[in-house]
Amino acid sequence: MTVTYEACYTVKPMEPTKCGRVPLSEWDQIGTITHVPTIYFYRLSQNFHLFPNNTIASNLKDSLSRVLVPFYPLAGRLRWISNGRLELDCNAMGVQFVEAQSSSSLEDLGDFSPSSEHHYLFPKVDYTLPIHELPLVLAQLTKFKCGGISISMTISHAVADGPSALHFTREWARLARGETLEKVPFLDWKVFRAGEPPSVPLTKCHVHTEFNHPPLLLGQTxxxxxxxxxxxxxxxxxxxxxxxxxxxxxxxxxxxxxxxxxxxxxxxxxxxxxxxxxxxxxxxxxxxxxxxxxxxxxxxxxxxxxxxxxxxxxxxxxxxxxxxxxxxxxxxxxxxxxxxxxxxxxxxxxxxxxxxxxxxxxxxxxxxxxxxxxxxxxxxxxxxxxxxxxxxxxxxxxxxxxxxxxxxxxxxxxxxxxxxxxxxxxxxxxxxxxxxxxxxxxxxxxxxxxxxxxx
Structure with missing residues (x-):
């Protein structure tokens, strides 16, 4: 599959948002802390082919800018502090939006089963960069020669689990189609005592063996x-x-x-x-x-x-x-x-x-x-x-x-x-x-x- 990258933008919140460094909960800082990708494929109606090529991209960028106001943490950056711990810098630096063209058609993708060639349909996260330079959300619009499109996203798992990421995606879509925000995100990490010191010593904690690494193959170290x-x-x-x-x-x-x-x-x-x-x-x-x-x-x-x-x-x-x-x-x-x-x-x-x-x-x-x-x-x-x-x-x-x-x-x-x-x-x-x-x-x-x- 040949994919040509046409443009890359930084999309920032449309209005001023809360700024400053905030602690993440312990649950945000364990497990997968890299980006998790998802993708949507669409076949556009003939009416959409009558609009200029940049209309879809412009609408997506505009609605993305607007949805980042209530979801302002996603426009920030992660920072290592010490001892393998992270904090969130709400600095409105924005998210990345990529426009691309593919020489393939949707029919060429068959049943859309994941393939190594599909990597080109996702925005690349450059993990060689320091973590404080990585956007928490990267999105890519790819237009196919048949007129179909795909929208892919990679969202940092350190700030959003599956339900949270989907909440963001669905609200972005609502704004893109001209509707108003339906559900505001609940942004209080204090419910998990984020940033607070331990209240009891480790000797009195329950032993959570589930945090141990899973088994190895017999005979391997x-x-x-x-x-x-x-x-x-x-x-x-x-x-x-x-x-x-x-x-x-x-x-x-x-x-x-x-x-x-x-x-x-x-x-x-x-x-x-x-x-x-x-x-x-x-x-x-x-x-x-x-x-x-x-x-x-x-x-x-x-x-x-x-x-x-x-x-x-x-x-x-x-x-x-x-x-x-x-x-x-x-x-x-x-x-x-x-x-x-x-x-x-x-x-x-x-x-x-x-x-x-x-x-x-x-x-x-x-x-x-x-x-x-x-x-x-x-x-x-x-x-x-x-x-x-x-x-x-x-x-x-x-x-x-x-x-x-x-x-x-x-x-x-x-x-x-x-x-x-x-x-x-x-x-x-x-x-x-x-x-x-x-x-x-x-x-x-x-x-x-x-x-x-x-x-």
């Missing part, structure tokens, strides 16, 4: 070799019938959860993904393995946080098992391990986790910097997985003024074990998509087990 192995990406579809079959199997094959609530789609499908990966990777029975799970704590706090809380309230928890147990026991066993991990996230868990992290001398070991070439931080590749759920997020129907997208999905990702569950593109038909990255040598076997093991 580090994961450096696994990080280097070539990976590939696939998007696998599960029909509504297949999803319901997996959920029925999970609930009928193992003890009913204590609270009587049946295993969810996520717990059932993720358990199936975990088991399939163990089989595809050829794990020994005694191999420890973990799956990383993202849980939104907003509704689990007491009192609940506003849904519009802007920052990181989606926390990573770990479900673990021996591979032999996962492969020999019914699907419901895997789902039960996942349920136990999710149910740990309550108000006490969140607040004690904040206290535990505040007592750490250095946060570096809790940060995933793999995207910038570091071999430090958690690694959810072989023998582990990370399965993020977008199943309950309103990811579809983002209309910038020319209709809804024909495809929305994650950016290209090439980290072994990185996966994402999305609702099927047909909306309410009950199907799901699994966007999965695995080592090349394991992908074919994974696909075989993934589909053949659905009873």
């Amino acid at each position: 580090n994961n450096s070799e696994e990080r280097k192995k070539k990976t590939t990406v696939a998007i696998l579809k599960l029909s509504k019938f297949q999803v319901e079959t997996l959920r029925k199997t999970a609930n009928e094959s193992w003890n009913r959860p204590r609270n009587g609530r049946a295993y969810s789609r996520y717990e059932s499908v993720t358990g199936h993904v975990w088991r399939s990966a163990c089989k595809a990777r050829g794990h020994k029975e005694e191999q420890p393995t973990a799956v990383g799970i993202c849980v939104d704590s907003r509704s689990r706090m007491e009192p609940p946080l506003p849904k519009e809380y802007f920052g990181n309230a989606t926390l990573d928890v770990i479900a673990s098992s021996l591979a032999g147990d996962l492969m020999s026991k019914p699907l419901g066993y895997a789902s039960s391990r996942i349920r136990e991990a999710i149910e740990r996230v309550n108000d006490e868990y969140v607040r004690s986790g904040v206290e535990f992290l505040k007592n750490q001398e250095d946060l570096s070991r809790f940060q995933d910097l793999y995207a910038v070439g570091s071999e430090k931080g958690p690694f959810y590749g072989n023998p582990n997985l990370g399965v993020v759920s977008w199943l309950t997020l309103p990811i579809y129907g983002v209309d910038f003024g020319w209709g809804k997208e024909v495809y929305m999905g994650p950016g290209t990702h090439d980290f072994d074990g990185d996966s994402l569950l999305l609702p099927g593109p047909d909306g309410d038909d009950g199907s799901l998509l699994l966007a999965l990255c695995l080592q090349v040598v394991h992908m074919d076997a994974f696909k075989k087990h993934f589909y053949e093991d659905i009873e």
Whole structure:
């Protein structure tokens, strides 16, 4: 795919905004602190082809400038302070907006499955620069020869989790199509005691073993070799019938959860993904393995946080098992391990986790910097997985003024074990998509087990 970059702009808030350095919460400073990419593809109606070529770009830049007023933290910059800790400098330096042209058409992209060629459709984040020079948001408008377009974004995970990033994107789209802001972001990091010292010493903190690094392959002392192995990406579809079959199997094959609530789609499908990966990777029975799970704590706090809380309230928890147990026991066993991990996230868990992290001398070991070439931080590749759920997020129907997208999905990702569950593109038909990255040598076997093991 040939993509020509035509222009690059810095877009700043249209009006003066609050300035100054503000502390981030501990949850903002652990896990992935690099940028997370997403992309939307659109087929424009004939009416839009009658307008000058720069009309779409001008409208996007103008609405972006306006949405950065209420979402002013995204126009700022991160700064390292000490001991692997970050703060947010709200300085209105702005975000990056790129215009590009592609010689391809949307039809050339097939089913839009992530490919290495799609890297050109995303704005490049230059991680060789100091962190205080990196925009927190980079967006790219790419026009295709067929008249279609794509809008891609990379948003810093240190300032926005999935719900927050999507909130920003949907409000930007509302302003672009001429409507008013619907929901103002809730910008108070103090709910997680951001910037405050620990209130109890580490000796009296709950031990949060989930912050430890996930297991290594048996016989290995580090994961450096696994990080280097070539990976590939696939998007696998599960029909509504297949999803319901997996959920029925999970609930009928193992003890009913204590609270009587049946295993969810996520717990059932993720358990199936975990088991399939163990089989595809050829794990020994005694191999420890973990799956990383993202849980939104907003509704689990007491009192609940506003849904519009802007920052990181989606926390990573770990479900673990021996591979032999996962492969020999019914699907419901895997789902039960996942349920136990999710149910740990309550108000006490969140607040004690904040206290535990505040007592750490250095946060570096809790940060995933793999995207910038570091071999430090958690690694959810072989023998582990990370399965993020977008199943309950309103990811579809983002209309910038020319209709809804024909495809929305994650950016290209090439980290072994990185996966994402999305609702099927047909909306309410009950199907799901699994966007999965695995080592090349394991992908074919994974696909075989993934589909053949659905009873």
